[in-house]
Amino acid sequence: MKRYDCLKAIAPRFGEELVVTNIGAVRHEWQALRPHPGNYHLQNLGLTSSMALGLALALPHRKVVAFDGDGSLLLNLGSLATIANQHPANLIHIVFDNECYESSRGAPTATAGRADLAAIARGAGFANVMTAKTLGEFEGGFLRALKSNDLHFILAKVEAGAGEVPAAALDSQENKYLFVRYIEKSENLKILTATPSRASSPR
Template sequence: MAEILTTAHNAKRMYRFDLTQRLVARLTKNEAVVGGIGHTNFDLWSAGHRAQNFYMLGSMGLAIPIALGVALAQPDRKVFALEGDGSLLMQLGCLATVATLAPKNLTILVMDNGVYQITGGQGTPAAGGADYAAIARGCGLPNAGWAADEADFERLVQQCLETDGPHFIGLKLDDQGPVTQTERDPVQIRDRFMRGMGAKKSKLPG
């Protein structure tokens, strides 16, 4: 076990796009990834579109519930929710729901930069010291924790892929912005994702 416990205070601040690329590189079994509103899904898009990616363009706070729905519908597929800290604050109750239903195939990644980056970097109301991994543990996800650095993140992702969840990894971010923007065409995003999930078959190309 790690000699030093990783906490919200000593976790390395990392680059969201780098972490997203590292996650995507480890996905070899058509795992589903739901990218939360804003820069979280922008960087998922920038990491290279996959048919199993869903990009939110609104409904702030629903990345984890959407991923939970996918996980319940397809228990044999691993599902990742990428959610921002401000977004999670809007829907904290969903952590209790996840703990109660305990889907083995769900992993929650919280991208915590402490600010609403897309609206100009205003601080979130968690500035007083709210610790998302501690909140998750309090909701009934006992293994929730922070990634110490990039290598630790890769180790934790691999653990999520190889063991039963639900898993929760907190990621402290630096202040770098997103690489590009997601193409905002919700119907096309939904159509591609359904095909990626095998839930829709169509002779229309795409």
């Protein structure tokens, strides 16, 4: 099973769900499959789960899906305990586990050895945890999570290798503005409120 095939299988199911992607090829794959202002592509290894938690807590009525990786989550294992304790019912935490640092030339991660991220998630306090080894298991697990009103952790055991897609033409500042403007419009919120300058205000 390849990560790109997993993403391709679930992309048609997305409507207005918010997505946070890990750094690396997954952002380009997802942006090609589902170009949408509700995609936030993180330029940091490790904090995908935490960004998704903050977003899910801020907008509890919106579904938030995190596309995390094994190397990223291993940097931030404590976030699993924080997420389980906060227990946002609108968050689906998906980890594509290719057992290597693929974007950094492929050295093995700890999951190539004895570590099992699904067992760690269970131990951190996640109630709904599954490991998907086939495309059918992954798609079925995702749809169950999407329909439910509860926190889910899905570990997708994938082969290394990226989909052949063009690089996503979004830099971080542009991505942030597009995402925030989309949230402002869809949620009727003011996030980037311009403060009137004293010099230009009428006397």
